[in-house]
Amino acid sequence: MPRRLPFLLLLGLLVCAPSAQATSPTGRLVVRLADSGAHSKTHAAALVARAGGRLASGRVPALGLVTVRPARGGSLTELETGLRRVPGVLRIEREHRGAPRALPNDPALGSQEPAAGAPQDTPLQWWASRQNLPAAWDVRQTHRATVAIIDTGVDASHPELAARIVGGDDNDPTPGAGPESVDEEGHGTHVASLACATPNNGIGIAGAAYGCRLLVYKSDFSDASIAESIVEATDAGADAINMSFGTTAGEVAPQAVRDAVEYAHDRGVILVAAAADEPTDGQGYPADLLQPTGTGADPAKGLGLSVTAANFVDRRASFAGFGSQISMAAYGAWNTGSGGPRGLLGAFPAADVALERAVGGARPCNCRTVVGGDRRFAYVQGTSMAAPMVTGVAAMVRRLNPDLSADEVIAVLKQTARREPGSGWAPDLGWGILDAGAAVAAARTLDRRAPATKLRVSKRRGRTLNLRIVGVDRAPSGVQRSGIxxxxxxxxxxxxxxxxxxxxxxxxxxxxxxxxRRYTFWSVATDVAGNRERSPKRPDVTLKTR
Known part of the structure; x- marks a missing residue:
């Protein structure tokens, strides 16, 4: 549902979350022994005791596995080190305990979509599981990502958004317009909720970025306002910025907006823009700044993500942009031509807003609905609704693995998008439809952090020196270390x-x-992923010989 504005047009619109529980260490080791040791509990206990440990309850003789815990007063690290010296120990892994997967209690996740034409067992928020958001939400390190929304403001009193807002600014100079906490249009509130609606609060929907922090920038979509909002959001710590607006095709972006986009990109912020809300191969800016003409098919090209809208049957929505300026897609409408809801369900201001009135020749949206007795929701369709879900997932990937560059996060979302097996980029849906779980899983495997080591003197006798390297490969919590x-x-x-x-x-x-002589020594490690430790400013070992 576009908002009619001079020069700029608004462009077009999860779910299993983890409970408070998360994967946790058990304080035990899972140890693989040579076969002769694994089949004899007595022998296995003797091997483990040599390292200062004792058998725990878990044992799988067929796989040669025993579970081990430290003896009283011992530490897991000491036990792990000791076991590595014991003959017959083949492998040592720290044991973890998972948690049951759980859905948030937001009613839209489980309540039947009542619209005629919606198949049985189609929930109000049908797009959540289709975009594999549950798998992303189960990784707790993705929580509390920071998402910035540049739009018409939000209804900050809405229960889906009130607890999420942590900052923002009013960059809309329109006379009579309220602050960023007021949304006279309805568009910004709906967009923000698809990215950041509070999960597990028993109300309405759950946003794409689980428990995210929301920055709200109200704009009149003038060039100066856009540039100012992008820079402010970047400086405020946004992981990703959503821009569900744009110009008509052919408009050339001014240098001010270009500079702001580059400012954010160079600081690692993921920029996402809605593609055109009409079937055209020209998306207008900022979408065509993020994915310029002719670059869509190259996952390494672009300064962000230009997002078109997919429909319920995984095709491009009839109203949505296409072509070489498209990066990828997310669901933005039902749009099958055979009934179904009028759009995607999202939060809506309590007061009547411009989308509901005939303003500037636009028809009223007739979109407000009631969820659980609450009328502060609406069905709206558009590329505007697809973009914030991509923004939310991009922010979660950035939160999980802050070592990734903006370009790497962009490439991860493109390459993990869901498409026909064996296929690549295509003009209708770009690299495919958002797959949150696959994106998070891929980001967890990308080790970009160098190891850390120090040298220690283990023994010195006469002119013979034995040095010991103490080292650990490092990675953000939740990211797999590749190993030294x-x-x-x-x-x-x-x-x-x-x-x-x-x-x-x-x-x-x-x-x-x-x-x-006077000697200084230091060590430098390289991990399997190719990350090389920097040489230390000071040597690890200094000594003189007589």
Whole structure:
């Protein structure tokens, strides 16, 4: 449902969340033993005892597995280190406990869609599970991502949004317009709820980004207002910025908006814009800034994501933009030509708004509805409704793995989008329909953080020096560490040139020293993903020989 404005047109519109529980460590180790040890409980207990541990309740002889806990007063780390020295121990893993998957209690997730033409067992919020949001929400490190919405403001008193708003600004100079906490149009409230509606509150819907923090920037969609809002949202810490508005095709973006887009992109913010709300291959800006003409088929090209709308049967909605400026799609309408709801269900202001009135020749939306006795909801369709769901997932990916660049997050969402097996980019839906679970799963495997090591003197006798490398591969919580692949040891003698004296997969290095010298040593590690530790500012070991 576009808002009619001079020069700019508004463009066009989950679900299993985790409970408060999350995957947690059990304080035990799962150990793979050589077969002879695994089949004998007595023998297995003896092996484990040598490392200062004791058998726990879990044992799977067919796989050679035993579960081990530290002896009283011992630590898991010490036990793990000890077991690595015991012959017959093949593998050691820290044990974790999962949690049952659970849906939030928002009624739209389970209540039947009442519109004629909706199949049985189609929930009001049917697009949630179709976009695999439950799998993303089960990863607690995606929670509390920060999403910025540049739009017509929001009804900040709405129970779906009140607890989510953490900041924003009024960048709409229109005389008589209220602050960012007031939405006279209805558009901004609906868009914001699809990204960030409060989950598990027993009311209405759940937004795409589970428990996200919401920044609201009210705009009249003039170039200066857009630029100001993008920069303010970036400086306020937005993980992703949603722009469900745009110009008519062919309008050339001014340098002010270009500069603001580049400002956000260069600082790692994911920019998302709605494609055109008409079947055209020209999306107007900001969408065509984020995915310029001819670049859609290249997952490495673009400054953000230009999002078109898919319908209930996984085709491009009849009203939505297409072509080489399209990055990907998300659901934005039922739009099958055979009944169904009038759009996607979302939050709506309590007061009557412009979308409900015949303003500037536009027809009233006839979109307000009641959910659980509450009339502050509406069905609205458009690319405007598709974009905020992509924005919410982009923000969750950024929250999960902050080491990824903006370009890497963009590529993850494109490459994991759902499409026909073996196919690639296509003009109608770009790289395909949003798959939140697949995007989060892919981001968890991308280790971009370098290891950290230090050298320690383990033994020194005469002119023989034994050095021990203490190292750990690092990654954000929830991201898989690739593991250290190799270590390098460097030496400097009497302040001279640094020389690499060893490259090894082992953690111990033995050296011969000369008399009357001053030595400094340090280590640098590289992990399997190729991340290389920076050389330390100060050496790890300094010593003099006589």
């Amino acid at each position: 692949a190799s270590y390098e040891v460097y030496r400097r003698i009497d302040g001279g040139k640094a020389t690499r004296i060893a490259r090894t997969e082992r953690r111990r290095v033995r050296l011969r020293l000369s008399t009357g």
